[in-house]
Amino acid sequence: MDEFSLIHRYFNRAELTSNTTGVNLGIGDDCAVVAVEPGRQLVQSIDTHVSGVHFPASAPPNLIAYRALAAALSDLAAMGGKPHSFYLALTLPRADQVWLEGFSTGLSELAVKAGVVLAGGDTTRGPLTISIMVQGTVPAGGALVRSGARIGDDIYVSGTLGDAAAGLKYALAGQVPDSVGDDREAWLLERFYKPSARLQLGQWLQQSGATSAIDISDGLLADLGHILESSEAGASLDLEQIPRSAAFQAVIEPELHNHLSLSGGEDFELCFTLPSDLELQFPDFCQVTKVGRIIKAEGIIDQATGEPVQSRGYRHF
Amino acid sequence: MDEFSLIHRYFNRAELTSNTTGVNLGIGDDCAVVAVEPGRQLVQSIDTHVSGVHFPASAPPNLIAYRALAAALSDLAAMGGKPHSFYLALTLPRADQVWLEGFSTGLSELAVKAGVVLAGGDTTRGPLTISIMVQGTVPAGGALVRSGARIGDDIYVSGTLGDAAAGLKYALAGQVPDSVGDDREAWLLERFYKPSARLQLGQWLQQSGATSAIDISDGLLADLGHILESSEAGASLDLEQIPRSAAFQAVIEPELHNHLSLSGGEDFELCFTLPSDLELQFPDFCQVTKVGRIIKAEGIIDQATGEPVQSRGYRHF
Numbered sequence: 366m367d368e369f370s371l372i373h374r375y376f377n378r379a380e381l382t383s384n385t386t387g388v389n390l391g392i393g394d395d396c397a398v399v400a401v402e403p404g405r406q407l408v409q410s411i412d413t414h415v416s417g418v419h420f421p422a423s424a425p426p427n428l429i430a431y432r433a434l435a436a437a438l439s440d441l442a443a444m445g446g447k448p449h450s451f452y453l454a455l456t457l458p459r460a461d462q463v464w465l466e467g468f469s470t471g472l473s474e475l476a477v478k479a480g481v482v483l484a485g486g487d488t489t490r491g492p493l494t495i496s497i498m499v500q501g502t503v504p505a506g507g508a509l510v511r512s513g514a515r516i517g518d519d520i521y522v523s524g525t526l527g528d529a530a531a532g533l534k535y536a537l538a539g540q541v542p543d544s545v546g547d548d549r550e551a552w553l554l555e556r557f558y559k560p561s562a563r564l565q566l567g568q569w570l571q572q573s574g575a576t577s578a579i580d581i582s583d584g585l586l587a588d589l590g591h592i593l594e595s596s597e598a599g600a601s602l603d604l605e606q607i608p609r610s611a612a613f614q615a616v617i618e619p620e621l622h623n624h625l626s627l628s629g630g631e632d633f634e635l636c637f638t639l640p641s642d643l644e645l646q647f648p649d650f651c652q653v654t655k656v657g658r659i660i661k662a663e664g665i666i667d668q669a670t671g672e673p674v675q676s677r678g679y680r681h682f
Numbered sequence: 683m684d685e686f687s688l689i690h691r692y693f694n695r696a697e698l699t700s701n702t703t704g705v706n707l708g709i710g711d712d713c714a715v716v717a718v719e720p721g722r723q724l725v726q727s728i729d730t731h732v733s734g735v736h737f738p739a740s741a742p743p744n745l746i747a748y749r750a751l752a753a754a755l756s757d758l759a760a761m762g763g764k765p766h767s768f769y770l771a772l773t774l775p776r777a778d779q780v781w782l783e784g785f786s787t788g789l790s791e792l793a794v795k796a797g798v799v800l801a802g803g804d805t806t807r808g809p810l811t812i813s814i815m816v817q818g819t820v821p822a823g824g825a826l827v828r829s830g831a832r833i834g835d836d837i838y839v840s841g842t843l844g845d846a847a848a849g850l851k852y853a854l855a856g857q858v859p860d861s862v863g864d865d866r867e868a869w870l871l872e873r874f875y876k877p878s879a880r881l882q883l884g885q886w887l888q889q890s891g892a893t894s895a896i897d898i899s900d901g902l903l904a905d906l907g908h909i910l911e912s913s914e915a916g917a918s919l920d921l922e923q924i925p926r927s928a929a930f931q932a933v934i935e936p937e938l939h940n941h942l943s944l945s946g947g948e949d950f951e952l953c954f955t956l957p958s959d960l961e962l963q964f965p966d967f968c969q970v971t972k973v974g975r976i977i978k979a980e981g982i983i984d985q986a987t988g989e990p991v992q993s994r995g996y997r998h999f
Contacts, residue, residue, distance in 0.1 A: 395828070
């Protein structure tokens with residue numbers, strides 16, 4: 366099967382390409398053509414997932430696709446972006462039709478849910494690697510950046526932390542959500558393979574006066590660290606408040622709780638800051654927990670002890 | 683070296699990031715933020731180059747980078763786009779500093795020449811793979827697409843064809859432009875590693891009434907074939923007019939001339955169509971040659987014999 370038939374068959378399908386808001390010309394020319402509404406700016410990010418590094422080579426293709434797109438969309442969420450489209454650079458060893466059908470199905474599942482259209486891409490032969498570029502818009506000048514946190518702001522996180530790191534353990538053992546007998550293990554695996562890009566929350570925060578945000582890809586300590594560095598501030602964390610799921614608490618040894626929920630990567634939850642005098646009613650998108658405060662200090666301090674909390678985020682090299 | 687130090691050292695350098703026209707926020711947050719001028723639309727494309735597939739694993743890193751960016755920019759040229767920025771997803775086995783310095787230098791060389799800024803990216807560990815997303819703008823509604831060719835239009839190509847396919851032969855033998863004794867072989871190698879993205883020509887064509895354009899990545903026959911399919915027309919080619927360089931003619935056996943210049947890929951020249959009654963004076967950007975005409979037919983006909991010309995473009999799988 367040549368590249369053109371492959372694209373047509375697996376990627377130029379209605380679920381992936383029919384929602385054309387903002388995309389004037391999608392798959393099938395040298396470039397996609399995109400219009401941006403007056404008064405809005407683009408937010409965009411590219412993310413790569415490599416077989417054997419970011420997911421087990423044997424992982425089901427629908428889950429590989431879902432996870433790669435969710436991770437990319439999470440960057441849009443962290444900027445408060447309203448997503449509209451994405452571009453897929455897919456490198457794969459051979460045009461395996463069963464694999465491609467699964468991949469395309471997982472991609473479509475999330476694309477429909479998130480309201481994004483596949484607007485272009487490239488397929489090449491080589492070791493399995495997936496790069497996804499996502500694109501959305503924000504009101505001009507209104508992107509939620511890392512650098513806006515101010516002394517006294519409250520620090521929040523969405524969802525629960527450490528679940529993906531816990532799920533990774535089962536994923537590395539070759540397990541998939543459907544095959545695991547234990548419901549809690551299956552749920553943690555699902556959190557690894559199908560993270561929730563917090564797109565609604567991100568857009569709501571963008572409109573509600575949040576001062577900074579980041580998505581948690583390398584662990585809370587590492588990613589909060591980026592906010593602190595950009596904002597030239599420190600943080601005091603209430604470690605008792607770090608949100609952990611029931612499944613996580615049931616199956617993970619207590620001595621690993623702090624490590625996995627503070628430094629385990631790839632939860633793709635949001636960490637964000639809000640002025641403490643804002644009286645906000647969080648909408649019902651997902652759990653939101655206050656975990657600390659921006660302070661005038663270097664780095665991250667344990668609120669209970671006053672001691673520094675060491676960051677041990679994922680190192681890429 | 684962690685990802686953040688690596689990005690800072692090799693990619694957040696002035697030559698790559700200082701020309702910030704249109705990019706409000708570049709490297710260093712979850713997303714880049716980009717503004718689009720009123721009355722313009724975005725054109726954008728993603729391209730992947732895989733070690734051992736698109737270039738020899740031993741190729742010098744500056745040439746790998748140059749070629750990957752040139753190939754991506756060529757898609758903008760084919761839409762008549764004015765380039766402004768690009769995003770780099772770089773997967774590499776290890777953070778080899780000599781290699782990264784070379785890669786960054788080659789990338790900077792072309793980025794400065796083309797006037798594009800590196801606005802974001804992702805670095806990951808894995809088999810050497812480079813995906814580049816390029817972004818530019820066109821006047822709203824004015825993108826040069828594949829589907830606009832009309833019966834009677836003249837067909838043109840830029841530059842000379844077959845040089846990259848000829849240069850590939852030397853590249854596969856492990857040669858680089860600086861090490862080759864024969865000037866003609868060195869020049870062909872240079873055409874392989876440093877193709878010219880015809881950005882100025884593309885923008886000029888966009889403003890001058892061109893009806894369609896494509897960049898020649900899979901060979902003239904295959905890529906002209908895409909214009910014909912999209913435009914629902916055929917073409918008559920004057921094979922005597924196919925432009926070939928002196929170096930190509932000197933070192934390539936005559937019986938391969940047609941094959942390499944019609945079906946050899948990766949020249950990244952433009953193939954475009956113009957109404958035959960337009961009396962245009964081509965600017966002096968590069969050689970431009972009329973090679974045929976759009977006709978009412980199926981496929982591509984040899985003007986001299988009236989017989990079909992067979993396409994044997996590069997097959998990706």
